[in-house]
Amino acid sequence: MSKILEVVDIHTYYGQTHILYGVSLSIEEGQVVALLGRNGMGKTTVVRSVWGAVPPEKGSVRFKGENISGLKLYQVAQAGIGVVPQGRQIFPSLSVIENLTMAAKEGRWTLERVYSLFPILAQRSNLKGNLLSGGEQQMLSIARTLMTNPELLLMDEPSEGLAPMVVRQISEVISELNQEGLSILLVEQNLGMAMELAGYVYILSKGQIVYESLPEDLEAKPEVMGKYLAVA
Ligand SMILES: Nc1ncnc2c1ncn2[C@@H]1O[C@H](COP(=O)(O)OP(=O)(O)OP(=O)(O)O)[C@@H](O)[C@H]1O
Ligand SMILES: [Mg+2]
Incomplete structure (x- = not known):
């Protein structure tokens, strides 16, 4: 198997503030990798x-x-990386269909296909983004990114603030997308969801990877979960 993403020893700052201290992680093609850690x-x-x-x-x-550090944002998108940002970030004053079509790029994902993946969005097509529920906004955010036809999806806490039933729906969609061949970096605080979907997990603490393993190995380590994750 070949790696679709390799992050090697990155150090990232906000201004003078050093945030990431040598983070490395990788994703095999077709894999879901979870990145866990507290707030x-x-x-x-x-x-x-x-x-x-x-x-x-x-x-x-x-x-x-290929090294993509230093590329412009649109070049990264064009290369095949799609982001589903934390907090959804849909355009509140645009309709569902406008949100979906403004970023669209030729490829397998068309309006028709995202509407069949999320039938509720088809029903809400002409409604403004801010009139959607949290779950619908998350679906719109995922659908909008799919319209850019990415090969790698970066999903930042897709379950945040959603009711368990909606989280379940989102999980099923993520699993379906993965079965279709999308590679996914899944940032989550919902441990159950991450364990179910991911083939490999990393834990980040204070800007460093402090643990990595198969999900089943992490499950057998309550002390690691207790120390680094928000679980009882
Ligand atoms: N734009 C910014 N400028 C300065 N510091 C920032 C900025 N964004 C985040 N930080 C700081 O960087 C650190 C890491 O933040 P980050 O948002 O990456 O954490 P996170 O793991 O995603 O948290 P959460 O689970 O709450 O989303 C925090 O200490 C945060 O306060
Ligand atoms: Mg975050």
């Missing part, structure tokens, strides 16, 4: 370092073997 540990900063919103000052980010 404020740097998970979003890893995601933003990968897609170029906060370029790392040291280290490298390789996508399909």
